Amino acid sequence: MKQLTIQSSQRNYPIVMEAGLRFRLKKWLNKDYSSILVITDDQIADKYLQDVVDSLDQKNIYTSIVPSGEASKNIEQYYKLQSKAIESGLDRKSLIIALGGGVIGDLGGFVAATFMRGIDFVQMPTTILAHDSSVGGKVAINHESGKNLIGCFYPPAAVLYDTETLTSLPYREVRSGYAEILKEGLISDISLAEELLPLSLKQISSVQLENHLEAGIKVKAMIVEEDEKESGVRKYLNLGHTLGHALEATLGYGKVTHGEAVANGMLFALHVSEKVKEQQLPFNELYNWMKINEYPIIDIKEKSISELIKSMKSDKKSISGHIQMVLLNKVGEPAVENLDDSSVEAYIKTFIERMNKL
Template sequence: MTSLMIQSSTHDYEVVLQAGIRHELSHHINDTYRMVLVVTDDKVAQYYLDEVTNSLKEHYEVHTSVVPSGESSKSMAQYEKLLDDCFEAQLDRKSLIIALGGGMVGDLAGFVASTYLRGIDFIQMPTTILAHDSSVGGKVAINHTKGKNLIGSFYNPVKVIYDIETLTTLPEEEIRSGYGEVIKHALLSDEDWVKELFQLSLPLLTTEQLTDDLTKGIRVKADIVEKDEREQGLRRHLNLGHTLAHAIETELGYGGITHGEAVAIGIAFSLQLSEAKLTSSLPVKDYVNWIKKNDYPFHTLKGLDTDRLIERMKWDKKAVSQNIHYVLLTSVGSPCVMPVGEEELTDELNRFFREVIYS
């Protein structure tokens, strides 16, 4: 078992990584809760919902709520449905919500927990690699037609329980998606780790390497959010690659590309932009070769209009008065946030499409 403590302004909480922990949840959850609502999606439910509820029902009154899988469920409609489920189950302030699933489930269930009865406890129980990032740090949200995560709050879980065994059923696109965030953490922190990842072929990923990468990624995320919990400065660096990624996701329609795959492509553009704007020396070619070798879906961007993508970027949460602020790297491990003019951004994005997307 691997255990890390995360410090937050409201409370400290533990992140536990252990294979098979879903079978012994009552040993890791406070026994003062009377009722538990397990929120999951229809795909995860097929694999793990019964196992999780069976490990809980001897000690708690257990209710379940299943939403459709995919980013489109981070919606006002599903948010309202889950609130209805909370009322139907008669959850009180001493009840617990467990978010069993990937980042979508964690964001949605966490936002419900943050607002139902002005806030009840919730536990993140990630079942994807991608969610090693979203489950830590307390950001919970739903999407709006104008952009991703525009309706939300900062609300920390009371615990993160990560069963590594649940990652063995992930399809290839979810492994790629997760490693979009893993390599982001590496680029923000450690050149040697980046070089190690460049040697990785995702279809040959071992459980040992996966566990090591997840632990490193959580530590990077924890170190940043402990210093800047509410994204006033340093935490904005975690948005490396996300400005273009969110625009791509919104333009393609939620679910048209996985979040982490979009992030990985967005990082490629951020590296190019960093070299152009800061004269940084970065492993742009090695990075692009790595994501192409691992079949990140560049083809999905063909046909997208760069002007529309830039309009989407103006709704990014880092934008100020619709001036786009970008997370760039002066070098691996040295990020910064800088405003980028619309003309410069247009030129660089068009170049990125010519040289990377269509090449």
């Protein structure tokens, strides 16, 4: 078992990682709740919902199952869950448990944050990717115009990570999650980045996975403790996300996984960093890592550039119409840069050329 504590302005909360944790949930709830609503998706429900309900061992447990996938992070599902909470008689002393990946954590968390002005919620991530989104208190739903545009900062009461639920992840999900772990290495943990870059994800042991998760969460925790509301260093966590989000939005959510889009976004961020900072960065190493591990290398077309730029400008980080990107001075040393449209356009063009030569 591994345990960390995150300090937030509203409360401190534990992150617990343990194989089989879903059978011992009661132990980690430090309050008596009048009722509990477990929110999960239709893929996770079959595998783990009953275990969770059983281990809570109390009356007034309700469950709500939403379709799996990013499309569920919308206003309709949000309102349905609010209705479910009301119909089930949840009150201010109730708990919501978000059992699933980042979609469920973000959606369930935003419901909890705004149900009767906020009730407790517990994150139970079931993907590697969600190690990132479950820590730090960001909860949100999507708007047609962009991801996570509607949401708030609302720390969970606990993050309870049953690492056993990761063993059955499809390889594509492993890949998606590792992009965020690599990101954490690139911005703040050189040895983690150096360990990951030559690694084939298909050959990772469960011990390695737990260690990588812990290292990634430590980076995330350190950053969100320093800057909970993303006015400063928290922005560094967006390395690869400016183009990444735009790729997800323009390709259509679900075509590539979040991590696959972020990996491509990081490659672009390293390209821009080399240009802006005039430094040698592990561009080729990242490219090779993506190849070894079968990340799709997204073939950006010249004609899609204007659409990508429009999408990048609608990003929450964008201020006064500039595009904000996280760049690296070197590995472990990120910096935020505001770029105008024409510079970004030029960088995308040279990026396309560079990729065509590889």
